[in-house]
Amino acid sequence: MIRVMIAEDQALLREALTALIGLETDIELVGAAADGEEAHRLIRQHEPDVVLTDIEMPGMTGLELAALMKREQRKTRILIVTTFDRPGYLRRALESGVAGYLLKDGPSTALAEAVRKVAAGERVISPELAHQAWSEDDPLSDRERKLLRLAEAGLDSGAIAEETGLARGTVRNYLHAAISKLGAGNRIEAARLAREKGWL
Amino acid sequence: MIRVMIAEDQALLREALTALIGLETDIELVGAAADGEEAHRLIRQHEPDVVLTDIEMPGMTGLELAALMKREQRKTRILIVTTFDRPGYLRRALESGVAGYLLKDGPSTALAEAVRKVAAGERVISPELAHQAWSEDDPLSDRERKLLRLAEAGLDSGAIAEETGLARGTVRNYLHAAISKLGAGNRIEAARLAREKGWL
DNA sequence: GAAGCGATATGACAGCTGTCATGTGCGACA
DNA sequence: TGTCGCACATGACAGCTGTCATATCGCTTC
CATH class of the missing domain: 1.10.10.10 (Winged helix-like DNA-binding domain superfamily/Winged helix DNA-binding domain)
Incomplete structure (x- = not known):
């Protein structure tokens, strides 16, 4: 059983994701947070395998959450689910140590699949984005x-x-x-x- | 039985909303569209009671869709579900003749409730927004x-x-x-x- | 018909912006 | 130690922006 947590500030999407995860028989939802700090608290409490999270959230961003997991040496892996399809975001996410980066544009079937891959230790990136991962360097100081x-x-x-x-x-x-x-x-x-x- | 359609370009949210609606026993989903034009086609085909739609979509916006319903004298009513909490958007939506305006921030329980009210002929507005509906006029030409x-x-x-x-x-x-x-x-x-x- | 009003349109002028030449200080590195 | 690169800093100048005075046109109101 894969133990999953959701961190998403939009209530509607959060509960909708909950409903989607509920359809899967091999994935179990162990918590849902509305902001980054609550997410961090719940992670320490439940130690889930995978955390589904947006990038922009009150309190703490999904990327900061990923960096925190690395710093605290937790096995919990972060799977970003976001609308931002800008090259720089994906790059920064990968540098923060996230295990996966999905677009909300993608089909919902990709969600459970991505959770399974991330739980298995693989890295998952939305196919629409994979090609632009290393597309262009930020030239700004x-x-x-x-x-x-x-x-x-x-x-x-x-x-x-x-x-x-x-x-x-x-x-x-x-x-x-x-x-x-x-x-x-x-x-x-x-x-x-x-x-x-x-x-x- | 209330007959509902969904028009939302983000696949993940669209399918998640589908899952949420599926939990309700008195609401039936009769179609889902990924852009405004497909939505219009499906509305003509299925004549749903209520259409859940975002404002910004490829092809046609949710507001244009609402105006079209009025022009074509359909009984189908438009319920906007969006992240945009800017005063001007709500005002323009109401002027377009939408039957309801929900924020994605709100709880998912509000969704089914709003669908029922809209189907019953009521007008529904997210409580967070109600006070700012007529807050300030757009002074720009x-x-x-x-x-x-x-x-x-x-x-x-x-x-x-x-x-x-x-x-x-x-x-x-x-x-x-x-x-x-x-x-x-x-x-x-x-x-x-x-x-x-x-x-x- | 005349007055009033708002949208449209233009030019003059002071101040701000983009560009470039130039200079200083600090750390890297052979 | 020298010099190279880089961040930081400034001033001069042409061109662009914000402001204001002004004017025309169509429409409304009396």
Whole structure:
């Protein structure tokens, strides 16, 4: 019997996944959490074989949860189930040590199958994504990413400078580097491109 | 017996909803569609009492589907099930003539209950949203909305002018109006604010 | 018909943005 | 130790953006 836990903040999807798992005879649901911290607590309590989780959750993301499993040397393996099909997300997920990455777009039959494979120690990646796993490197530095996020929120160079303690000219310089690396025409387009790739 | 159809492009959620509906004894599933056009075809074929649908779908949105039901004078009623909790979305949905608007955040028990109420002719709105239904009017004109969307994508005034056939000065003027109406400091912030409200 | 109003349209001007040249300091590495 | 690369920093300049004054047109209201 494979012991599974669900961590998903959308109640409807969480309970629907519960219903789907309930249809399988060789998989047992041992808990369901609505946020990352509750998930961590329940994992320590039940020590499931596999945790189905979204990436974005209140409290703790699915990726942080995966990193935590590694740090605490648990055998519990993380299977990400998400809508985000951006290359950067998959890359970051794999680097966090997740055992699988499924898209919510995929057929539900893939879910139980993926749980079985992950429980057996295999690594599972949505076929739609497998080819783009190592597609393109994030060329942005931490500084560029941070300033790009502020620019995306609508702050002008002066406000970003104040926020970060940099000079206005320096802010423009970093944004110029980001714009140039991404092949964009301005900071707005640069932010959009970076977000599409999953780099923000 | 209430006859229900599901229109949802995420396969996993679609099949999970199917599983949830399957648990109810007084509700019967008569079809499931992965996009708006397929949904329309299946509605004409099966004439369900209620259609569960997301707003954003390939082919046709759930709101367009609702408007179509009204135009074709069908008795089929649309129940929106979505993640979008922005005020503007609910307002536009109600104006499109939907019979209900549920958040995926809500408990799954609310789903069957909502289906029953909608089938009985009632109107159902997620309690989290009810208070903000008429919270704030969209102050933007169609022209302003369109230009704001182009600006959000990273086009500069010149590119937007070319795209729309307007003069550069006119483009800046419309964006200025939008910025001013929204109390923003620049076009980026204006686009962000408008999107948060659900006006884009 | 005249006044009022909103949508459309344009140009002038100050300030902001993107680009580039240039410079400093720090750690890596042969 | 030198120099190489990289992050950090700044100023100059052309072009773009935000703001405002202004004007036309169609429609409503009296």
